[in-house]
Amino acid sequence: xxxxxxxxxxxxxxxxxxxxxxxxxxxxxxxxxxxxxxxxxxxxxxxxxxxxxxxxxxxxxxxxxxxxxxxxxxxxxxxxxxxxxxxxxxxxxxxxxxxxxxxxxxxxxxxxxxxxxxxxxxxxxxxxxxxxx
Amino acid sequence: xxxxxxxxxxxxxxxxxxxxxxxxxxxxxxxxxxxxxxxxxxxxxxxxxxxxxxxxxxxxxxxxxxxxxxxxxxxxxxxxxxxxxxxxxxxxxxxxxxxxxxxxxxxxxxxxxxxxxxxxxxxxxxxxxxxxxxxxxxxxxxxxxxxxxxxxxxxxxxxxxxxxxxxxxxxxxxxxxxxxxxxxxxxxxxxxxxxxxxxxxxxxxxxxxxxxxxxxxxxxxxxxxxxxxxxxxxxxxxxxxxxxxxxxxxxxxxxxxxxxxxxxxxxxxxxxxxxxxxxxxx
Numbered sequence: 001x002x003x004x005x006x007x008x009x010x011x012x013x014x015x016x017x018x019x020x021x022x023x024x025x026x027x028x029x030x031x032x033x034x035x036x037x038x039x040x041x042x043x044x045x046x047x048x049x050x051x052x053x054x055x056x057x058x059x060x061x062x063x064x065x066x067x068x069x070x071x072x073x074x075x076x077x078x079x080x081x082x083x084x085x086x087x088x089x090x091x092x093x094x095x096x097x098x099x100x101x102x103x104x105x106x107x108x109x110x111x112x113x114x115x116x117x118x119x120x121x122x123x124x125x126x127x128x129x130x131x132x133x
Numbered sequence: 134x135x136x137x138x139x140x141x142x143x144x145x146x147x148x149x150x151x152x153x154x155x156x157x158x159x160x161x162x163x164x165x166x167x168x169x170x171x172x173x174x175x176x177x178x179x180x181x182x183x184x185x186x187x188x189x190x191x192x193x194x195x196x197x198x199x200x201x202x203x204x205x206x207x208x209x210x211x212x213x214x215x216x217x218x219x220x221x222x223x224x225x226x227x228x229x230x231x232x233x234x235x236x237x238x239x240x241x242x243x244x245x246x247x248x249x250x251x252x253x254x255x256x257x258x259x260x261x262x263x264x265x266x267x268x269x270x271x272x273x274x275x276x277x278x279x280x281x282x283x284x285x286x287x288x289x290x291x292x293x294x295x296x297x298x299x300x301x302x303x304x305x306x307x308x309x310x311x312x313x314x315x316x317x318x319x320x321x322x323x324x325x326x327x328x329x330x331x332x333x334x335x336x337x338x339x340x341x342x343x344x345x346x347x348x349x350x351x352x353x354x355x356x357x358x359x360x361x362x363x364x365x366x367x368x369x370x371x372x373x374x375x376x377x378x379x380x381x382x383x384x385x386x387x388x389x390x391x392x393x394x395x396x397x398x399x400x401x402x403x404x405x406x407x408x409x410x411x412x413x414x415x
Contacts, residue, residue: 089193
């Protein structure tokens with residue numbers, strides 16, 4: 001197979017614009033949810049945040065698991081909103097790889113699309129190994 | 134200090150670490166964990182959980198600009214991620230069988246060696262012919278990046294050729310294995326691999342590393358989120374500060390001269406290597 005052409009001077013490479021857009025959307029959405037969650041947390045426990053009374057929002061007791069997310073959101077817990085924001089931030093780079101793979105597939109760059117699929121499979125494997133720990 | 138003041142202070146510190154992290158392709162973790170544990174007295178486990186989130190957030194914040202401006206090479210990032218994530222999986226599987234102290238020592242020596250090599254090579258680059266590479270040709274990894282002419286602030290577009298992709302992949306596997314074994318980001322190994330082995334311009338190396346650490350960090354973030362090692366308010370404050378800093382760092386990359394960037398990177402690399410050696414040999 002002949003090598004695919006290298007991008008011309010200054011021209012964005014295939015898929016770069018789409019990936020940048022996905023990263024921008026994911027980053028903005030995640031950060032907005034984190035800000036909203038912090039605002040809700042402050043509104044719910046402002047006195048504690050100002051004077052240090054009550055539960056420490058930075059202590060180990062405030063830690064949440066992924067499995068706490070659904071229940072937390074249903075009950076309007078501020079921590080769950082922040083957690084959702086961080087999950088969106090964490091998922092954004094993987095969404096970028098998916099976008100790159102699709103863009104390369106459309107551009108008929110099968111080798112690069114294949115590489116993106118391998119990366120995604122490895123990420124799933126890494127995530128499941130971590131979850132099984 | 135009240136929790137609110139602590140959160141504001143943590144956010145402010147993370148603006149600085151996020152800026153440096155995105156500029157140098159290291160992520161914020163190199164700076165965030167020591168600051169949270171030593172300056173704010175937070176639990177190491179929770180500091181690492183917040184740091185992992187910050188690495189991913191910083192990467193997502195800085196990378197769009199790097200991609201738009203042609204600093205980050207998407208094809209190289211995804212290709213090398215195959216090696217990094219494979220190494221991380223292998224490292225995580227081996228984690229129980231190897232001593233952490235020995236690993237810190239090896240990692241510290243490798244970083245010190247990379248720093249010395251980067252220091253020695255800094256003047257040879259312009260005159261050296263880049264050998265052809267079949268993998269780079271097949272995957273069309275070569276690209277163009279913007280640079281600053283020596284002694285001026287004039288930016289120009291420069292083509293670059295990628296070489297020794299196999300060596301780069303091997304070094305990235307090692308970087309990924311270190312990540313998996315020690316639970317740390319490995320931007321400090323990724324940048325020298327691209328700079329020394331693959332002969333990428335330093336700005337392309339740091340920007341591409343920045344894009345890559347987001348993908349590698351995402352896998353670690355899932356693990357920390359599953360384990361319950363993430364305190365939402367802490368992770369949120371760290372992520373917000375890092376995102377703001379990463380935006381700033383991504384604007385600075387275009388204007389910072391390559392020589393200065395390389396010098397800052399070398400200093401940080403040496404500091405991290407000494408830190409690792411102290412942990413390993415203490």
